[in-house]
Amino acid sequence: MRSWSKSLIGGVAVALAVAGCAGSGGDTGGDNAQSGPRELTVWLMNGSAPETLTNALHQEFQAAHPGVTVKYEVQQWNGIQDKLTTALASNDAPDVIEIGNTQSPKFAQQRVLLDISADTASFNKDQWLSGLEGSATWDGKQYAVPFYAANRVVLYRKDMFEQAGITAEPTNRAEWLAAIEKLKAKFGSDKDFQALYLPGQNWYSLLSFIWDEGGDIATQDGTTFKAALDSPQAKAGLEFYKELVEASGTKAPKDADEQTPEQAGIYGGGKVAMIIGLPWEVATAAKSDPKITELTGAFPIPGKAGPAPVFQGGSNLAIPANSKDQDLAKEYIKLISSAKYQSEFAKAGMIPGTSTDLSALEAGGPASAAMAKSSTNGKGVPATPGWATIEAGQNPLKDMLTAYLTGAKSIDQATADANAVLNEAFAG
16 A cells, blocks of 8 residues: 555555556557557556646657557545456456555565566666665566655744744754754743644654664565564664654654644644644645645754655556556556656655656755655665555554553563564565
8 A cells, every 4th residue: 555645644644556447459569569549548546646747648648659549547545455456357457557655566476567677777767766666676576667755754833943042954863852842941831832743653753763773674585574673773763752752742642643633733723843744734734724834844854863764655657467558558657757747746746756856846845845855865664565464454563652652561572562463464
């Protein structure tokens, strides 16, 4: 599943892989392999691509391929995994699909996606977003192309920072903690004030701290993964999460994530100076207070000595193995992967998957600019089919956080228990 969506954001969370309805016409030969009208079925997900972009893209593609019609279908995230599973097993598969980055390994392992290893140069491989590239690879072969992504930043109230005497955005953990203390000194007399709203189960933010310490969720040996949350580095990241919770004075629940309740709404209430979130959460917060847009600044999640690595959630593009028009599907992905259309995704507030040009994103406002800066240090969850099981069920990272933050378990017990659940999922 894709690990964030504009409608859910937060932990964000959830979104699965793309599915398909049927492509028709053509075979696996070149563009002229079949005479007469042809149809290329493309499935992209709801909210992924602006209509202006897809309209221009499809007009250009059809003009370059006379006799070809793009049958464009927008899919909904709800129920998409089952729909895609059925479509990929049929003889009437779509030709191009968008698939969530955390779902890609599952379908690649099942060999229901086309191996495009020999074609990656055509899709600008030298400019691929590193945070997504690994999710599109399985057992040394390439089964998908990065599409677009997003990552979290620290959103903050510029007016509160100014009133608290904070003259520069924090660039490391020490400066971040110092800013929190200044905010509490200025506004702490208000019992509803929170310098940083940080729910106990915001595991996406936890990953930044674990990676910043040099740890990881798991180690990899070929296609085998072994949980590593009990490493000293991973534990250090967990300890900093607890330090941040305690220092911030957050009133967020320790047994829920950023969607329960929705943290953007809390931020929009005017009593919170900072949240760790996605850029479009500002628009959600502005529903409570329209002025919040102009009052909000943003900076990358601080690490010990600069910006911390960030979790990048997003989507890939793939060609079903049963597509009847694979060569034409490759031409479609080649066009949408071009600098021209990747720039349009950046203008829409996304990190482009096959272009390193972030100028349009940087010009999109403080939050987009901070996301662009963080994107060069993006990472993903373990690229294993087992990860789909982890996010679809009770995420052990969430349980680990709650147990440790509440004191229900020691750090050793909490990490050991999380490791056990992860290893079971990795083993299938």
